[in-house]
Amino acid sequence: MAQQRARVDAVIVGLGWAGSLMAEELTRAGLTVVALERGAWRDTTTDFPPAVDTDELRWSTRRGMLQPQAVETLTFRNRPDQGALPLRDWNCFQFGWNVGGAGTHWNGMTWRFKPYDFQPHTLTRRRYGDKKLADGLQVQDWGVSYDDLEPFYDRFERLAGTSGKAGNIQGQAQPGGNPFEGPRQRDYPLPPLQRTRACDLFDAGAAKLGLHSFPVPAGNTSGAYVNPLGVHMAPCTYCGYCEFFGCGNWSKSSPQACILPALKRRPNFSVLTQSEVLKVNLAADKKTATGVTFIDAAGRLWEQPADIVVISAYQMDNVRLMLLSGIGKPYDRASGTGVVGRNYAYQTISGASVFFEDEHLNPFIGAGALAQAVDDYNSDNFDHTHHDFIGGANMLIHSTNGRPIGMGGAVPPGTPRWGSDWKKAYRDSYQNSNSVYCQGTSYGHRDVYLDLDPTYTDRHGMPLLRVTFDWNENDARMAHFIADRAVEMGHAMGAKVVSRFEPTAKAFSPMDQLSSHTTGGAVMGADPTTSALNPYLQSWDVHNVFVAGASCFANNGGCNPTGTVAATTLWAAHAIKEQYLKNPGPLVKA
């Protein structure tokens, strides 16, 4: 029998970026908010100061900050006709395991998706007519436009202290910025990070190819900063301990550094840590939620009644919690009906490893988002008339770290992996290698989806989420094209050895560390037959449940997802405050 907690206006499941941003908005509107976080409280001074942080083995190799598979994992298969097996050890997916979620251990690349990315169905038809798409592809609009989201992207960049250079302010091109970005109301709050030798080499290569390079927008502060909540951030020190690490400098955008110091002072906010939500409880008619059931670290069950339930855990956990709670109709691949689990997507990765001669790249000087990029081949930024695919990829060079356990494999192809020849090659490559890394779009496909595993369970006996995924034909064709562009870039940069990288040419494995960017499964849209959520992230079926996070993406864009996670969350929060609270019910008629 679960113990009862006092009713609150809103309960937030998962206090990462999406949960923190939602909590900030709702508490500022006067609501009493309780957040439930399965991980522990972690903060800069207490958990990851510089004297603790600089430990590759602990945080990166052993992933000391991430949620262990022992707590919860997922099962995986490439195709629907295979049996799925659990991912038992660390893999490409990076679930947060603390207050701050994945927003604590991320790298900080803070992109906006392109206008096309939100309306790929409409805009593809508009530009190319009835373009033939690869079999099984499920391309659909998000029910929200870039222009709708622009104020919320802007808000997040202000909160996060993003460093960058605008390329398009209100339609006016800005030299040095990304000419392909959607129009922005103003520049980033901080100028770009300092540059590295790798950035210079990339710029030279881009110039030779006639491409437009620009600094990647970074959630690493290029200087001291005070955000709109009055929270102070300090300058990034380029330490090279970002991804998998907390930031000891208050210089990486994170809920801890940017939101929680203000949120924690509000009397109408509290967070229960080490409290894992097992299900959202529904009223008898299944049209509203009554609250959530959670389990504490001692294994005791609790009920937290609430008028509004915000599901804002990791993308995959959002979908799992909806399935476990019976919110929305599960996707059924055989009939092509149902929406929860539909349009799961990953990031389509390709590129080229590059090896120079007699360089001193000093890879240990870096930051999570210190990178130089081109977007000429991303999204619909180039003419696809004569290509047999839609979408594209960002292409970048990344000065992120020189941590030597992880870099051990970065030697030219054909080099032995051990012995004296390896040692010599690694010593040389350490100062001479990097990669042209391409993060591509990914679209939903009939045979790619999330559902509950029939066999494997978590430690509480609840079914694990089952992922059925392989690269689809459209995305593989795109990646093939992009890998060729990456090879061109490598040569244009003057690399002595350029090694083409096209993981989409074979079956996908989550054990390959290609990207952690995983999206969809509970997507937003204007059509309830193809989306689990309406354009305000509100469940079509249970109107007081809102689901925030990358699970809402109808497709993945050709860049990192966090900026869009934040923008869609703030957009939904605005709708809750301005519309839902005045008249609770469906914000859009199904």
Added chain:
Amino acid sequence: MDRRSVFKSLAGLAALGAAPSAATGAVIGKHTILDPGLNPESLPQPALTGGLAFLTVAEARTVGAVFDRLIPADELSVGATQAGCVEFLDRQLAGDYGRAATQYRQGPFVKGTPQQGPQFQQTPAERYRAGLAALDAYCAQAQGKAFADLTPDQQDALLTDMEGGKVDLGGTDAKAFFELMLQNVREGYFADPMYGGNKDMAGWKLVGFPGARYDYRDVIGKRGQKLDLPPVSLLDRG
């Protein structure tokens, strides 16, 4: 993985609403006084010094011989055993890593496709115990000697075959065991010296990694220049 037990003592400070707080988690709100001091569980945890904690002397000899072929002593730097990689491995196997504390351990255990990742029923510690015994048994049968007593050329040939999946070690997946040893020896050679390997920061000096530094603002402007920053370790035990 309850790593934040410090909050157990704080839980009573901030009961919210009518219900008692979840006693083993924390309720953190406006009136919570959070201890600004370092969470004890966040402190760096150096490896114990002293004798072997998991490996037997014979196992240490075998794995040391393997490690010294994977990262041999040469004109560039010391070899793996001199850098403490066996001691590193021993401490890792005696701890959470060796116990597979973070791994999903529920059955059924089924061998899947390569894409589905490792499905080992054994922990890393158990894999070493079985794998090193299988390796020596194989060498005894094929060459009449333990692995450590083979010539370096014979050792390299056997390791190359293991890497290529051409050796049958009975119940041990030889290729997977090779990959495990390669990963662990690199860890030992390049992890912070406090874990028992990377003695005198030999691994970091080999490649020119400055170690546990946290601020490069003074040198980031020297783009493309040789910096020669001496490495520092987390606890200065290098």
